[in-house]
Amino acid sequence: MxxxxxxxxxxxxxxxxxxxxxxxxxxxxxxxxxxxxxxxxxxxxxxxxxxxxxxxxxxxxxxxxxxxxxxxxxxxxxxxxxxxxxxxxDGQIIPLSEEENGSTAYFASFTSQGHIYYSTNHLNPLINVMRYDAVLGTKTLVQKGEAAPVVCAAVAPDESSYVYTESYSNTHVPAYCMVGGKAYPLIPDAVGPYSTQDVLYDGGDQIYFLTDYGEDFHYLASYKPSTGLFQKELSIEGENMKGLCKAEDELILTTEKGVRDHLHRYFPEDGNCTRIGAPCDTFNQLKATSDGTLLLLGSSAHASDAIYHMDLDGRWECLTPYRVKIKRVKPVAVEYPSFDGLTIEGILYRPDEPNGMTILWPHGGPQKSERLKDRPLLQYLALNGYTIFAPNFRGSVGYGASFMKQVEGDWGVGPRLDCVAGMDWLIAEGLVEKGRIAVMGGSYGGYMSLLLSGRHPEYFCGTVDIFGISDLISYVEAAPETLKPLIVNLVGDPVGQREKLVAESPITYVEDMAGPMLIIHGKNDTRVRPEESERIVGRLRERGIPVQYILLEDEGHSFSKHDNEVMVYQEIKHFLDTL
Incomplete structure (x- = not known):
């Protein structure tokens, strides 16, 4: 039993x-x-x-x-x-700028003088960089975004210079060093799209950063403001660098390789690099205290979010003991060939006592990936007998820039066929029964779930869409002005590519969708408007397809409150149990 x-x-x-x-x-x-x-x-x-x-x-x-x-x-x-x-x-929170209410503050850099350099779309959809003085309580305009949205990535210790990035797409983010009112590219004479991330000042005349310029994976590079010298410092074969911090005389680097992250210790003086054992499979944040103690925020698929610190002997200790006591399902990474021979990696949860049902989980983003991280919903369902398959279709991060770029302008064909190929592989392996699969995902994953349901209904017995997109044209048209250029690059132009966007929109295929359906949305969602769900719910009901719609009054594009999350997860399981 x-x-x-x-x-x-x-x-x-x-x-x-x-x-x-x-x-x-x-x-x-x-x-x-x-x-x-x-x-x-x-x-x-x-x-x-x-x-x-x-x-x-x-x-x-x-x-x-x-x-x-x-x-x-x-x-x-x-x-x-x-x-x-x-x-x-007393616990009250007081806004630093009442006039910025309703706008969005993005990435920020901080200085030892008590200054917050933050980016905001207040009065400018291409974003302005502001400096807030924590001592005086004043703010100053530092830079206006003009060509593309700008973000202050790092500030020199003496604030004589700073580095900012311009975001044209998720795969084209050049960086510049602003000195004396003049901008200098960190990579002089760079040609073609490339991205820059995790910028770090080491003193006033040494800047470390991660870039994929000229390569498929991000590597460590440096730039000297005094000479304008750009230099490649370190790359690790097959691993994409994603973060760095300084701990005394060494740099700590985080990398991603497929579904896992890794830690490395790098000494710039002699170029020596060694791998550090990690307490979890995926990392969200890495910091070092003033005495060089490492602190890591991360999780695994079988272990929830925690902050760890490394002791003097190199052993990790968990500082936040908020842990689930019951044993979890430990998923495995798998690979399969897609329709065109491209190798796709995915994660497979196999319960000890399977109930005969499988859930296909396409991840959100789409330029993100499903990783060995804490997923309470997937654990809840796997522990109750559901087999879960999460493919990292083309466009996912962690497999190189060329792989990631394949989803730009192709939301509804390549990634969809990667998912279908994954299901066919599972069926051929005897792990899944066609017609006993439910498709479920959030955001882009919700979009893909709806699209798969309409284009390949023979595989599915039900669909769960969480915060998903139903109509690519209305989605792009309603996008916030700050994000619209990036979304057009990802999805397409609703004017010049209207026919293509119609063909890749789930709402086009309502007549063929496999029911029943469960659709969930947050009323305060500014990324994907609730109208995306309401529109397709109306069309499904017109056709007579059973559909349950849950609108969360106090949520946006994710869950911020336990009670809502628990209620929705229970509804999802109840829905799946009745299929």
Missing amino acids: MTLIAIQDLYQTTAIACFTVDDERRRILFSTNHGGSYDVWELCLDSLETNRLTFSNQHSSSLFTYDGNVFATFDRDGDEHYQWHRVMD
Whole structure:
């Protein structure tokens, strides 16, 4: 007799969005939903005690401390309009700029002088870089975005220069060093699209950064503002560099290879690089304290989000013991050939007691990937007998720039056929029964679930769409002005490529869709408007296809509140159990 697992049993865990270190007070500040909704908490590094600092029930994407004061971004019920706030001693949060209400603050850089260099689309869809002075409480315009959205990536220790990026697409992000009002490219005379990420000043005249210029994977490079010299420092074959931080005289690098991440220690003086063992499979954030102690935020498919620190002996210790007690399903990585011979990697959850049903899970993004990370929904379903297959179709990250670019302008053909090839491979291996598959995904994964249901209904017995897109034309037209150039590059032009977008829109194939359907959306979703779900729900009901629609009044493009997440996961399981 199979032992069923309740979502409450699994969901004794927490998600951790981000963290920062307050060296002066020896504490870690982190954004977590441990209290039921997201708030900022502190963890004392000496006693390991935790305390809740805010009670706003809102998600934070960035944190900063200066002279004991705490600053954090917050959105409102998932609308992703993040604004910088000061956290008061009584837990209240006070916005730093009331006039920026309704706009969005993006990536920020911080200085030891108490300055926050942040990007905002307030008054400019191509984004302005602002500097907020935490001592004086004033803000100053630093740079206006003109050619493309700009982000301040790093600031020199003495603030004599800074590095900014321009985002033309997810695969074309050049970087420049601004010195004395003049911009110098970090890669002089660069030709063609390339991307830059994770910029780090090492003193005033040495800048380290990650780029894929001239190569398929990101590597470590350096630039000297005084001479304009660009230099490739280090690459690791088959691994894509994704992050770096400085710990005393060494650089700590994070890389991704397929569904896993890796850690490396690099010494610039002699060029020596060694791999470091990691406590989890995927990493969200890496930082070092002033004394060189490494702190890592990450998770595994069988272990939830946690912050770890490395001791003097090189051993990792978990600082946030919010862990699920029950045993989880440990998925495996698999590979299969797609329709054109391209090798696709995926993740397969195989329960101990399968119930005969399989879930195809196309990931969101689409320029993201399914990885060995904490997925409470997938664990909940796998522990209750569902086999789950998550393919990293073309366009996914972690497999090189050329692989990632294949989804640009091809949302509905190549990735869709990769998913179909994956199902055929599973069927041929005897792991899946055709017609006993449910397709489920969120965001782009919701779009792909709907499209697969309409284009290949013979495979499926039901569909779950979470925050998904039904009509590519209305999706592009309703995109925020800041993101519209990037979305047009990804999806296509609704004017010049209208016929193509119609052909790749799920709503075009409502007549052929496999029912029943469960569709879920957040009312405050600014990335994919709820009208995308409402439109296709209406069309499905007109055709007489059974469809259940859940509209979450206080959520956006993801879940920020435990109660909502638990309720939705229970509804999903109930829906799947009836198929």
